[in-house]
Structures are given as structure tokens and as C-alpha cells.
Amino acid sequence: MSPGAPTLARRSLMRTVAPVLLIAPALLTGCKPGPTVIATRPTDAPETDRVTRLLVWLPPSSKYLDSGNLASALSARLVAKGVQVEMVISRPLELERSDSQAPFITRFRPTHRLEIDVKDISSSSTSFGQSTIFSVVAVLYPATGAKEIRSVHIVARNFLARSADSAREVSDELLDKLQATGITFGR
Secondary structure, eight states: OOTTSOOHHHHHHHHHHHHHHHHHHHHHHHTOSSOEEEEEOOTTSOSOEEESEEEEEEOOOOSSBOHHHHHHHHHHHHHHTTOEEEEEEOOTTOSOHHHHHHHHHHHHOOSEEEEEEEEEEEEEEETTEEEEEEEEEEEEEESSOOSOOEEEEEEEESOBSOSHHHHHHHHHHHHHHHHHTTEEEOO
């Protein structure tokens, strides 16, 4: 063995630590806090729009999304901006959403409606445990139209809005992304 070569104990330690050092950055970036939120505006949608009365249509609560927490957080933030809000949590087996929404639209007369849906849930097992990734899509429409004005895609790990704090975080992200695309809330 040459005088500058590492000892057996040192080589053993390097074999143990080196893989961890290579994997650590991937683990840390893969576990970033909070959801990923992306907003889009269709090319034929208006560049700006003002929401003064909003019907929010939420999916039924599940172990991944607490619709009640999200409704409370969204309502508080929107009311603070001067928006009149009607929150509805849909039934689990909703066949025709427009039929369910018609009485609310007739009575409340919103300027817009925001439909929020859980779109995809996938789970996998790794040596670090069970991981669930799911996506939620929020789409802003005119009150009675079917033409999308904006959409916000939220991808999260394990849960979304299960606590009041995480619901506030999600509602802030959602409304901030809508505002960044030209949507104004309130008068």
C-alpha cells in the first residue's frame, strides 16, 4: 500500500458516505415544502377580468383534501378583498354539474364561478415509505359560460388543505396566481 493511500477504515467510510452525498441533493429537492402551483390563461381569454361575485364549487372532502378548510380559507381571503362569495361542496356522485349549479347561479347571480376538482391521485412505495402525489385543478369561468378564463394546476405530495394553516397557504397561492394572470378581485 502506498503511503498516501487511504486506510481500510477510511475507504470503508467513503464507500458508505459517498452514495448518501450523491443522493442527498435529490432527496432534499424532492421533498420541497408546499404544493407546486401553475396558472394558465387560454389564448382566447381576456387579458384582464374583475371578479366581484364568485360561486366556488368544491369537490367532496377526502383524505387528501379537506374541502371545508379550503372553503373557509378561500372565503375569508375573498371577502377581505370585497368579493361576495358562495361556497358549495359538491356531492360525491355528481352527474351533471351545470344542473346542480343552476339554482345557485339563479339565486346568487355571480359574475364568475371557480370549479375546483381533484384530477389525479397516484401513490408509490419507496424505501423511504409511502408517497402520494395528486393534482387539483381550479378553473375560473364566467358565471353561466363554459369557456375557461383561467386555470390553476396544483400538484402536492400526500395532502392538501388538511389543516387550517395549509388551507390558507393553498388559498393564498391559488388567488395570487389568478391575480398574476390579470384577474382582479373586488370592486
